[in-house]
Amino acid sequence: MALLAALQLPGEAESCRRFCHEALQTRHVGPVEQRQLYERLPWLMQRLHGWFSLSNPGLEEAILRTFHPQGPLSPLFAAMETPGFVFPLRKLPPRTLQTVLMASNRSFFSAQNPQDLRHFEDLNQSLLALLGVNRLARTSGGDLEGLVLNAQEFVLMTLVYYLVAEPPAPSKAPLTSTTPVGSVPGAVTSSAAPGTSGGSTAPSGSAAAGWSGSASGSRSRPQATVSSTYERLLLAHLHAYLPHRQYEVARAQESRSALLLTRLFHEFLIEQSPSHSSASSVLQCFGDARLQPAALHAVRLVLLHVLANPCLRQGCEETAERLMWGRAGGARITRELALLGPAVVQMLCELLRKLQSQKEVGLEAISSLTRLWLILLQPWKAPRLHEWYGTLRPCEPRLEPPASRSAASSLLDRSTRPVDVALLGLEPEVSGEPPVPQVPKRFLEEDTNLAVHASTRLAAAAGLTSAAVTLASTAQASTALVPGEGDAMSWRSYVGGFQGAYFLLEAILTTPLHSELCLELCRFAAGDRGAWLARARDTTARAAGGNWGNAPAPTAQQLLRQRNAIQALKTLAQTLLCFSDPQLLQVLREGQPQLGLWLQEHGLLLELPMRPIFEESLPPPQLLSAVALTWAALLGAASVTELQPLLAAVSRQLQHAQPWAQQAFPALEETNKHKPFAEMVLKEFGQWTAPDAASRPMQTPSAPSAMPALEFAGSEWQRPIRGGELEQLLVVAYYLANAIDRMLGRGPRLTPCGPVPQTEWPRMFGNWKFSLVLCLASLFAVLW
16 A cells, blocks of 8 residues: 555655655545554554654645545544554543543442542543543453544544654654554454554554653654644644534534544643642642643644634623623633633643742743733634634645745835734744734724724834834823724623633743843843842852753843743733733722632632732732833833834833823833833842942952952842751741741742742741750750
């Protein structure tokens, strides 16, 4: 069979080209060829994971046409309904694995043990509940082996598993026509899948070696961005199995493939650990695959597709029609969002806790995490954002290459057409120059009520000069951004149902890398004098392990030339743009500081890192400090051209939105106030040194007595372990300080290393000598 012969070629590009060519040219596949294809299906999916890394545009289109849900292979996969492939047990996520282990106990489902069902309240929404308990595969000795799947289920599961899988091993020897990789008879025990031991044996370099992760010489797979081929194929499956409809279909009419795909996303990418396990976040503190930008971007695509569904707006938005017919109180969300939305909020909370201690995460992952959070908060932007993503990554194959455009015409189009400022900072993860969202043509018509004003066009134009920034920033307050599908007032039921997600604002702004980035740019905005001394004061804190990993902390000039830092600043600016929306602030101020109905139904609790945005109609001091630091850093980066349109819009909203207008945040055009504002922020964080104190040692560098002594000005919890201190005692003292702060109602202190307790005196108990003397003295006093 020509398809199988193409799989035996050692080169990835040539094998992919030959296989796609044969699959697209094949008119009829007989029973013998179809059986042989089923036997090689695990190896085919293994090769497909390697083909995703190919950067050839022609091969990208060929892969999309071949593996598209409407492509030539999809009917062959759907024709095999008998389960014949075993997905390995060790490759399942912890949530699914625990469900499988509990379900393997026969007494678990007995009527005599109803209490066991309470431990799995979400069992009916699990992947195993959809497949059935009879899909558990066992070895001849009775041990669990994995889940038994049919061809279509196996393809969907391996497609989602790609985002969390280990890099495949390079091929050491091509498969021959006589090499048995797997068989698909009616019996489950004789089937084979990557990494399983049932049925037959796979040779070196086959699917078993690549999926088990034990083969040496594994090929590195880039984790920074999602492969454009995989991204388009994922969007094609979303459009095919979760199509957009005006009204949601009945539960009984929902397809099995849609349910399977939704639960695969839920358990493999979003909620990997059991929701009832309190120790899951501690056990998976390091090496979480969900912190990879590729996995976060895939979750963002799935969530964006769900939020852009018109039936969500029909059931949740309070439109004039709903108010007229008295249906405003019956807001409801779709079944997909009811499953994935609260799980995304729980995942954000878990990852934000891990970011406080994990130093190996870069700015790319934090920016991708923030974008995912912002998309969940603003469903009224989802349709236009989804439409823009569709133009960048079309899910349908392009039979002809796109027309090439000259660099001059592209630059002219970019400078004349207005940019959609409301979507800046929400760009997809790409390598190289990020795309720029442009205002749809329907908003540029002069005869429509939603036409973009002239000042908005100016604020949205790329490449603004200083005069243009001044004009855009001093525009009237009524000048609006491009409107979305509703606003925060019409979506107030959605905001109230997911209110706990909005309470993550302070945690997002105060992540260690965001704090370090903003502090460095704030020093830059305050001026170079004294900046070297501020760096020297942070040396002790960074010695224990800086937020930038093992690399030295970059300067502000270096940060403003790095693509990841600019993208992070755009994401932070989009965050301030979201939370300076007067309508959203009004909805949050009027609502009660509660978690939200849909989050409570999922079992979430209103606890850290969630903090209410308003306390008696005013933001808490910690949040005001975080917002002030972020805005000072953005003002320090105002010279970056691609940040200027977004900064102009944020500046305009901060001057007129309560309660930020009361905080005297300087406008973008008020350049004479930028430096005093940055100095004030640095003083509040204890990072500012007076210019005269900084210049005094420079006047007499030869006199050691004139050099001012560098004193530590941070928190005691930022100091490294000193002589006589034990790490175990320090941990106990740290928990004691946290408990004292909670009893006194005080929030943590914001530092470049993250939030630390304000109570510092318990650190003295970290010294074993002092603790031992204190214990002996107490014992002596009691016994005496």
